[in-house]
Amino acid sequence: MRREQRTWRIRAVAGTICLVAFLLIVRSYVVQIAHGEQYTSQAEAQYTRTTSELYNRGSIFFSTRDGASLSAAAIKSGYVLAFDPSRITAPALVCEEVAKVVEIDQDLCLFRTTLPNRTYVEFSDDIDEAAADEIAGKKLTGVSLYPNQWRYYPGGSVAARSVGFVGFTEDGRDLRGKYGLERQYDDVLYREDQVRSVNFFAELFSDLGGYAINDKQHKSGDIVTTLEPSVSRMLDTVLQEANDKFDSKLTGAVIMDPNTGEIVAMNAVPGFDLNDRSEATIEQFRNPLVENVYEFGSTIKALTMAAGLDSGAVTPQTTYYDSGELSLDTFTIRNFDGKGRGTVPMQEVLNQSLNTGVAWIVTQMGKDKFRDYFKKLKLGSETGIDLPNESFGLTANLDSPRDVEYATASFGQGIAMSPIAVTRALATLGNGGKLVTPHIVKQINFTDGTSKEIKYPDGAQVFTSETSEEVSRMLTVVVDDALRNGKVALPNHTIGAKTGTAQIPDPVNGGYYEDKFLHSFFGYFPAYEPEFIIFLYTVEPKGVRYASETLTTPFMDLTKFLINYYSIPPDR
Numbered sequence: 001m002r003r004e005q006r007t008w009r010i011r012a013v014a015g016t017i018c019l020v021a022f023l024l025i026v027r028s029y030v031v032q033i034a035h036g037e038q039y040t041s042q043a044e045a046q047y048t049r050t051t052s053e054l055y056n057r058g059s060i061f062f063s064t065r066d067g068a069s070l071s072a073a074a075i076k077s078g079y080v081l082a083f084d085p086s087r088i089t090a091p092a093l094v095c096e097e098v099a100k101v102v103e104i105d106q107d108l109c110l111f112r113t114t115l116p117n118r119t120y121v122e123f124s125d126d127i128d129e130a131a132a133d134e135i136a137g138k139k140l141t142g143v144s145l146y147p148n149q150w151r152y153y154p155g156g157s158v159a160a161r162s163v164g165f166v167g168f169t170e171d172g173r174d175l176r177g178k179y180g181l182e183r184q185y186d187d188v189l190y191r192e193d194q195v196r197s198v199n200f201f202a203e204l205f206s207d208l209g210g211y212a213i214n215d216k217q218h219k220s221g222d223i224v225t226t227l228e229p230s231v232s233r234m235l236d237t238v239l240q241e242a243n244d245k246f247d248s249k250l251t252g253a254v255i256m257d258p259n260t261g262e263i264v265a266m267n268a269v270p271g272f273d274l275n276d277r278s279e280a281t282i283e284q285f286r287n288p289l290v291e292n293v294y295e296f297g298s299t300i301k302a303l304t305m306a307a308g309l310d311s312g313a314v315t316p317q318t319t320y321y322d323s324g325e326l327s328l329d330t331f332t333i334r335n336f337d338g339k340g341r342g343t344v345p346m347q348e349v350l351n352q353s354l355n356t357g358v359a360w361i362v363t364q365m366g367k368d369k370f371r372d373y374f375k376k377l378k379l380g381s382e383t384g385i386d387l388p389n390e391s392f393g394l395t396a397n398l399d400s401p402r403d404v405e406y407a408t409a410s411f412g413q414g415i416a417m418s419p420i421a422v423t424r425a426l427a428t429l430g431n432g433g434k435l436v437t438p439h440i441v442k443q444i445n446f447t448d449g450t451s452k453e454i455k456y457p458d459g460a461q462v463f464t465s466e467t468s469e470e471v472s473r474m475l476t477v478v479v480d481d482a483l484r485n486g487k488v489a490l491p492n493h494t495i496g497a498k499t500g501t502a503q504i505p506d507p508v509n510g511g512y513y514e515d516k517f518l519h520s521f522f523g524y525f526p527a528y529e530p531e532f533i534i535f536l537y538t539v540e541p542k543g544v545r546y547a548s549e550t551l552t553t554p555f556m557d558l559t560k561f562l563i564n565y566y567s568i569p570p571d572r
Contacts, residue, residue, distance in 0.1 A: 055149045058189035059222040060163060060181055062155070062229040063442070065566060070229050072163050073182065073274075076152035079132040079145045081124040085115045088142035098143070101134045102127065113142070126150060151175070153274035159232045160274050161287040162266050162387065162440060179285050181223065181440065183388045188221050188444055221446035226262040226439065231255060234561050235265040242554045243269045246541035252289050254419060254438075255558065258427035258524055258533040261436035261456055263385075266420075291389045293416040294537065296520045297502025298547075299426065300412030302475060304358040305350060306429055307373035310467040313365035316474065319345050326356045329404040333359045336501070350474055350498065351482035359407035367406040371398045374409065376462045377425040378435060379417045384456075385438045393417035412502055423535040426522045429475070430496060430530040433468045435459030469528065472496045476527045484548060488556050492570035493563060496530075497523030497555065499547040504540065516540050519547035521555050525563070526571040532562055 060073035081098070088094055095109035102124065112121045125148055127135070132145050151166050164180020177186035235253055243251040252268030268288050272280035286292075308314040324340030326333040335341075335355050341348065349357030362370045380395035394416040397405040408414040417425075420438050427436060437456035445451045463471075475496030480489045483497065500520035503512035520537040524530035536551050544550055562568070 055175065056191040057151060057166065057175070058191065058220055058447075060185075060189070061222065061224045062159075062227050062232070063224060064230070065228055069224060071154045072159070072225065072227070072229075073151065073153050075149050076126075077147065077149050078125075078129065079127040080122055080148045081127050081132075081135065082144045082146065083113050083121045083123055084142040084144065085113055085118050085121060086142075088113050094140050094143060097138050097140055098123075098135060101131050155229065155232070156273045156275060157271045158229065158236060159227050159265065159267055160271050161268055161285070161289070162227065162263075163274060165274050165277065165285075180287065180387060181225070184386055185223050185441065185444075188219070188223060191220055219446055219448070221444045221451075223441050224443040224445065226264060226442050227266075228264045230565065231562070232265040232267065235558065236267055236269065236271065238554045238557050239267065239269045240271075242536075242538060242550065246538065246544060246550050248538040248541045248550075250288060251536070251538040252419060253534065253536040253554075253558075254289055254423045255532055255534050255562070256423060256427065256438060258431040258436070258530050261424070261427075261438045262442065263438055263440050264532070266440075286389075287387060289419040290385060290387050291391050291418070293391050293394055293418050294518055294539075295413055295416045295502045295505065296422055296537070297412040297500035297518065298353045299422070299498050299500035299520045299522050300415075301350065301353060301358045301410070301500075302429055302471065302498045302522075303374070303377065303425060304361055304370075304410040305346065305474065306463050306467055306471045307370060308346075308361040308365055309470055310373070310433075310463045311365045311369050313369075314346055314361055316346050316470060319343050320357065320360045322354060322356050324356065326359050326407070328359070328407050329402045331404040333404075333407050347474055347477055350478050353499070355411045358410040362406050362410045363403075367403060370406055370410070373462065374398055374415075376435075376460050377428070378459065379415065379421055379425055381421075383418075383421055383424050383438050385420055386441050390420075391418050393421055412500060419535060419537060422520075423522070423533065426535065427524070427533050428462050429468055429471045430524040430527070430533060431468065432465040433463030434461050472524075472527045472530075475523075479523070484552060488552060490559075490563075492572060493525055493568065494527035494571055495523050495525045495559065496527040497521065499551065501545070501547045517545065519544075519550045521547050521551035523555055523559065525559060526568065528571065531566065531568060534558055 057075060059071060061069040062072045064070055091110055091113035094113055095104070095106055098104055098109065099106065109123065112123055115121055127145065135143065136145055153163065153165070162180050164182035165178060166175045166182050167178040168174065169176055177183035177189065182189065235255060239251045239253055242248070250268055253266070254263060255265040256263050266289055270284060272284050309316070322341040322344045324335055324338055333355055336353065341352065341354065344354065344357060348354070374395070375398065380393035382390045382392060397409055397414045400406070405414055424435060424438055428434060436458055439454070439456050441454060443451060443453050475498060476494050479495045479497050480486050483499070489495070502518045502520070504516040504518055506513050518537060518539050519541060520535070522533065522535045524533040534555055536554055538550055541550050
């Protein structure tokens with residue numbers, strides 16, 4: 001009896017399998033043969049629509065001065081406009097009617113509405129709801145609209161090089177972060193849909209059951225940045241005006257809290273619109289404030305002065321005799337104008353930006369101690385900023401046995417670093433002497449309802465707080481007395497600042513171009529308890545020689561804006 005029952009069960013299972021197999025064969029014939037063309041057309045359209053509809057990604061937010069969040073990158077909903085050429089009998093009329101609603105290329109429209117043997121042709125994937133309603137109301141045969149979603153950047157060009165954008169992977173199947181924060185935080189912003197697959201026979205004959213799913217897990221969320229939208233817009237305006245005025249190749253800037261490393265605004269022009277990148281170049285997509293290195297010239301003198309004071313090699317009262325030149329290792333160091341000043345106090349070294357002065361400071365402290373200070377400033381290292389492709393500085397000259405290399409490094413020649421690296425180093429002059437970690441993202445809000453506030457560590461204590469205060473006093477005198485003869489100083493707010501003019505290296509012939517310069521400018525305010533540090537630079541400005549001519553006005557415009565916008569109280 002048991003044998004008969006077992007036999008019956010085997011026959012039942014076998015019969016079930018045969019029946020299922022027969023049904024699958026019949027179904028396959030119906031789908032592939034009898035209705036193949038119909039289902040192919042439907043599948044083509046469904047595939048495209050589904051792909052569009054499923055697109056999703058986490059958001060990026062600006063932070064306003066009041067602590068509110070404002071969208072920097074989001075998902076925008078709209079419609080795909082598609083044609084079925086097999087059903088369109090009057091292509092010209094269709095294109096004419098569509099053109100009444102949205103701006104289109106008539107020739108392209110006619111081409112896509114007349115493609116042979118096609119039942120689905122996408123024409124536009126970003127039709128807004130109002131336009132979609134109007135087109136749908138025309139009831140044009142062969143014209144369809146399907147819901148769609150895409151990445152949208154409400155700020156357009158604002159902070160574009162920092163925000164970055166998404167792009168297709170090499171296989172064209174997925175959208176991932178390509179530049180900026182979109183790339184740096186792609187693992188957080190990416191929404192990975194778990195694709196489930198059912199294996200009928202595996203489930204029938206095994207105890208596995210359920211679905212085979214992708215085990216890869218990641219914690220998705222939105223990111224909240226330190227970038228302030230109004231400050232970022234103001235920065236972009238000021239940069240563009242300066243770049244246009246002097247016909248520079250590039251003009252960029254960082255605005256940062258020197259005490260925490262929070263970056264309030266950062267960008268470079270010429271820029272581009274994140275929503276329309278058709279005319280932008282790959283070079284414009286890069287962030288030169290993080291990825292490029294430059295020789296910055298005299299802005300570095302403030303760091304050399306701080307090292308000299310901190311080491312005890314000089315005091316504010318120290319003087320030296322300036323003959324206009326200083327000979328080292330068969331090389332001669334000269335001032336920018338080749339002139340001597342006689343007996344010079346340390347304050348005038350900064351006021352008049354004397355190459356011989358800072359080179360002399362190095363001789364007093366010794367090259368080893370000078371090198372130690374610049375190494376502590378991490379000018380050759382990454383800062384740890386949360387943006388991709390950060391460059392290391394080129395500071396090999398600080399390991400040279402020759403005295404002249406240290407002398408030139410003292411005024412920013414022969415060593416190169418990124419703008420963000422030099423901004424971090426210069427921040428030590430106003431924040432009590434400590435290195436901070438520059439950063440843009442302050443919080444991640446995960447999709448599971450939790451959030452994470454990102455903590456960034458402080459680096460080494462490079463200078464004492466006393467040195468920081470003394471250098472700040474000296475840089476305040478530079479603004480009050482020397483910068484444009486004191487005409488730009490503010491009556492109620494102290495500012496510590498220094499300009500820099502550097503020759504640009506000639507990569508072909510060696511040495512430096514005689515007629516190509518990089519201008520830089522940094523300043524922080526209020527000088528003794530700074531809330532902001534601004535670093536600006538412009539590459540190859542035309543018709544001017546010195547940074548005081550190109551960057552003083554942009555710096556002061558930004559300073560006045562920040563003082564008013566954040567209601568910074570007077571400090572004198």
